[in-house]
Amino acid sequence: MANVGRLAGGVTQDFAALLNVMTSALDMLLRxxxxxxRVRRLGQAALTAGRRGEQMTRRLSAFSQDEDRTLLRRLDLGVLLAGLEGRLRQIAGPGVDLMIETPNQPAPARVDPVAFEAAVIALTRNAVEASNGAGSVAVRLAIASAGDLRLSVRDSGPGMDSDTLRRAPEPFFTTRSDAAGLGLSQAFxxxxxxxxxxTVESAPGEGAxxxxxxxxxxxxxGAAGAQPEPSPQEQTRAEPVV
Structure with a gap:
């Protein structure tokens, strides 16, 4: 219930702020x-606020337990990650040493490409913010020994203590005053x-x-046939480990 309350409170505050910007801009536009x-400036402010609200709605919809699995497609995650390099370097900025590694062989998985892109961008932005725009961030995609694909984002920031680590995946939990706290939740x-x-691994002074x-x-x-729904055992794999 505490998590639900935190989520509801965060949504309420953020949407209230966005609606205030939109209504104020529209009111002044009419005046x-x-x-x-001035109409152009006010219209742009309202449009920006509306787009932020739309983005938040898409993020929040990802928390639903009945995600639309028809969006999953068999794609090479190495190709997808390589295609994001320019965007990730823009997020990192000149002060961060950003390293991006992809496997030298095909890395196919069934994913929603939009959700994959959003997760990679969210984790990279979190890592850059944790490093305060300096240090290093490594984004790696590798084929694990267990036959899984492993996407990892490591930063050289200050790390997290055990309490922060435990709460990190909670929606709207953040240690930064200028962040929405949805990055890890979106990746989850x-x-x-x-x-x-x-999984999240971190310790004070050791990054995350x-x-x-x-x-x-x-x-x-090209194989035909619908993909079966995941078994209960597969569904439990998504539980975060911190």
Whole structure:
């Protein structure tokens, strides 16, 4: 119940702030409709707030227990990650030594590509923020010995104590005043949707590593037939381990 209350409180505050921006901008727009430049600025402010609300809604929908598995597609995660390099380097900025590693062989898995991209971006942004825009961040995709794909994001930040580590995946929990606290929750939602697992490892002074493992899909390309629903054992794999 405490987590539900925190989630509801975070949603209420964030949406209230966004709605305040939108209503204020629209009110002023109507009052100054004869000033094209001001109308343009106010309209842009309202549009930006609306887009932020839309993005938050998409993130929150990922917490639903009945994710739409029809969105899953057999894709090479190495290719997807390589395609995100420019975006990730933009997030990292000039002060962070960003390393991106992909396997030198195909890395197919059944994922929602939009959710994968959102999870990678969220984890990279978290890592950059934890490093205060300096130090190093490593984003690695590898084929694990167990036959899974492992995506990990490690930062050289200050790390987390045991209490922070335990609460890290909670929606809207954050140690930063300027962050929404949805990064790890978003990554956890992606792992759950893909029948995978999320782990967080950290200690004070040793940085942090968040890893997502998803099953390697060895189904031959072009194979027909619907994918079966995951078994109860597979569904439990998505529980976060911290």
């Amino acid at each position: 100054h409709s004869d000033d094209p430049d 939602a992606f792992a759950r949707q893909a029948s995978g697992a999320l 590593e968040v890893a997502i493992t998803v099953p390697l899909d060895l189904t031959p390309e």
